[in-house]
Amino acid sequence: MKNPVFIATAAIALAAAAAHGAVIQSQGFEGTPTQGWGYALTGTGGSVSNESLAADAPASSRVRSGSYSFQHSATAASVQASTLAFDPVSLTDYEDVAVELRLASISKTSGNGNDNADLVQVFIALDGAAFSATADLTVEGNANARWSYTSGTGVAEVTVGTPVPKFQPAGGASRTTDGYSKLLLNIPDSAASFALKVVSTNNATGEIWAIDDVSVSGTLKTVPEPASLGLLVLGGVATVAVRRRMA
Numbered sequence: 001m002k003n004p005v006f007i008a009t010a011a012i013a014l015a016a017a018a019a020h021g022a023v024i025q026s027q028g029f030e031g032t033p034t035q036g037w038g039y040a041l042t043g044t045g046g047s048v049s050n051e052s053l054a055a056d057a058p059a060s061s062r063v064r065s066g067s068y069s070f071q072h073s074a075t076a077a078s079v080q081a082s083t084l085a086f087d088p089v090s091l092t093d094y095e096d097v098a099v100e101l102r103l104a105s106i107s108k109t110s111g112n113g114n115d116n117a118d119l120v121q122v123f124i125a126l127d128g129a130a131f132s133a134t135a136d137l138t139v140e141g142n143a144n145a146r147w148s149y150t151s152g153t154g155v156a157e158v159t160v161g162t163p164v165p166k167f168q169p170a171g172g173a174s175r176t177t178d179g180y181s182k183l184l185l186n187i188p189d190s191a192a193s194f195a196l197k198v199v200s201t202n203n204a205t206g207e208i209w210a211i212d213d214v215s216v217s218g219t220l221k222t223v224p225e226p227a228s229l230g231l232l233v234l235g236g237v238a239t240v241a242v243r244r245r246m247a
């Protein structure tokens with residue numbers, strides 16, 4: 001006869017395997033700001049757009065998923081910044097949590113792109129705290145640096161609370177290994193919640209920072225609560241007692 005406690009334990013283990021890398025929240029900018037992971041957009045130069053032109057460099061590369069992405073492009077030859085502020089996320093059921101953003105640096109012509117002082121800054125505030133004035137992760141342009149979500153293979157990875165220098169391509173024009181298209185921020189397991197803010201800055205109408213597929217993933221905690229563990233044990237004992245009476 002199969003042991004019901006063993007079966008229950010195996011079921012919990014299977015659930016844990018399925019939950020590893022579970023997506024907690026995501027935003028691909030395909031609907032309204034209230035669909036998926038909610039956010040608010042403020043500032044100047046930023047918009048959710050389905051524009052992605054063959055004349056761009058890299059060509060037709062502003063959108064990674066679906067038909068839309070967030071795009072920041074100054075509307076005049078002056079420094080403009082826009083802010084995406086995402087709704088706070090509770091992490092009480094999760095561990096090994098990471099935030100991922102995908103980033104492309106696009107030119108509306110063949111020769112523009114993001115430069116020194118053109119920035120994407122990612123801020124994470126833990127457990128209801130205010131945002132720090134210092135970004136947790138910064139990607140900076142360089143001499144009209146350009147890359148798509150795929151031609152740029154650089155990964156900019158930090159652990160929140162451990163400041164690192166900015167990530168910046170070593171030179172300009174088309175970038176590959178130092179075109180930072182994947183931004184990863186690891187959240188300490190001690191955090192019960194966090195908030196995310198992304199500030200994009202540039203200063204020419206031909207420059208675009210394109211952001212798509214912002215997501216939070218983690219591992220569902222699998223420790224059974226004492227009450228349900230007790231019920232499992234009681235259930236096993238009762239089953240064994242019934243079998244003994246039937247034998």
Ligand SMILES: [Ca+2]
Binds near residue numbers: 028030063066068213
């Ligand atoms: Ca999208």
Ligand SMILES: [Ca+2]
Binds near residue numbers: 112113143144204
């Ligand atoms: Ca430029």
Ligand SMILES: [Ca+2]
Binds near residue numbers: 114116118203204207
């Ligand atoms: Ca610039």
